[in-house]
Amino acid sequence: MADFLKDDLKQKLLNGKNVFGTCITANTPIWPELVSGAGLDFVFIDTEHIPLDRTELSHLCRVYRAHGMTPIVRIPKPDPYRASQAIDAGAIGIIAPYLENTKQIKNLVGAVKYRPLKGEKLEAMLNGKVKPSAELKTFLDQFNHGNLCIANIESVPAVERLDELLSIDGLDGVFIGPHDLSISMGIPEQYDHPDFIKAVKIIIQKARKYTLGVGIHFSLEPQRQIDWMKEGVNIVIHSSDMALFSQRLNNDMRKIKAACGDDATTTTDSINI
Numbered sequence: 001m002a003d004f005l006k007d008d009l010k011q012k013l014l015n016g017k018n019v020f021g022t023c024i025t026a027n028t029p030i031w032p033e034l035v036s037g038a039g040l041d042f043v044f045i046d047t048e049h050i051p052l053d054r055t056e057l058s059h060l061c062r063v064y065r066a067h068g069m070t071p072i073v074r075i076p077k078p079d080p081y082r083a084s085q086a087i088d089a090g091a092i093g094i095i096a097p098y099l100e101n102t103k104q105i106k107n108l109v110g111a112v113k114y115r116p117l118k119g120e121k122l123e124a125m126l127n128g129k130v131k132p133s134a135e136l137k138t139f140l141d142q143f144n145h146g147n148l149c150i151a152n153i154e155s156v157p158a159v160e161r162l163d164e165l166l167s168i169d170g171l172d173g174v175f176i177g178p179h180d181l182s183i184s185m186g187i188p189e190q191y192d193h194p195d196f197i198k199a200v201k202i203i204i205q206k207a208r209k210y211t212l213g214v215g216i217h218f219s220l221e222p223q224r225q226i227d228w229m230k231e232g233v234n235i236v237i238h239s240s241d242m243a244l245f246s247q248r249l250n251n252d253m254r255k256i257k258a259a260c261g262d263d264a265t266t267t268t269d270s271i272n273i
Contacts, residue, residue: 005092009041009070010146013173013213016234021072023217023240024064027056031241032067042070044217044237047086048077048097054089061090072148074175078104080111080118087115093148095175100157102164109170112149114140148172150213154180159199162206173213173235176203191224204232219243 012019021042024035035043043064047057061071072093075082083094094112099105106126114122117140124130132140149170154177158165166174178191178200187193200216207214215235218224225238258264 020236036067058089080107083111095150097152105168155184166210174207176216
């Protein structure tokens with residue numbers, strides 16, 4: 001199952017096809033079976049904002065793999081050791097947040113595509129100063145077969161350096177973080193602002209130029225995903241279990257309370273992770 005999943009998602013991205021997923025925050029044995037009915041290619045497991053320990057993360061990765069969905073894990077910070085830990089736990093794809101320079105991306109590629117190699121030799125190989133022997137290259141390719149390395153682009157400095165960042169060999173895709181990007185731009189949560197739309201279009205165009213998969217994570221209405229797919233998005237990261245539950249519960253409670261004349265006020269439907 002694991003090799004099939006790795007080949008399946010990676011080949012779809014290489015061929016420019018659409019892949020579909022959602023963010024998972026709940027660690028419950030019943031959830032994967034329910035989620036598997038949605039026809040998803042992957043699940044996005046966020047350890048940056050969600051309190052999951054290593055045991056819980058491994059459980060989630062392996063259960064979703066068993067249900068035919070590729071686990072893509074966002075680690076808390078651009079740390080190659082945390083990236084390796086997540087792959088050891090069962091992740092197939094790795095995302096690091098707030099990547100803004102080439103060294104961060106090279107280190108992420110090294111952790112995802114060259115593990116277990118570390119230290120000075122890895123750094124020399126990533127910088128093109130040393131080439132692996134044929135035997136070592138074969139081992140590393142097999143050992144890391146199908147692993148996906150994805151960059152989280154969510155700040156103004158990252159947008160300004162896109163050509164440098166996205167040209168790093170070994171990168172497979174880009175996740176756009178709309179919430180953090182809008183804040184970095186000084187227009188918090190203004191997702192229809194012309195400057196925000198322009199920035200997202202630039203990221204999409206640059207990602208496609210470098211033949212990378214590209215996605216944007218929204219917990220809002222599906223139409224936003226549909227509109228961005230028309231612009232070139234092919235990694236569809238729609239909402240999260242937490243947001244979908246909150247939105248549906250709020251909507252249902254408004255209707256129930258309004259029907260009996262009670263105060264139908266609820267909390268906001270907006271959840272950002």
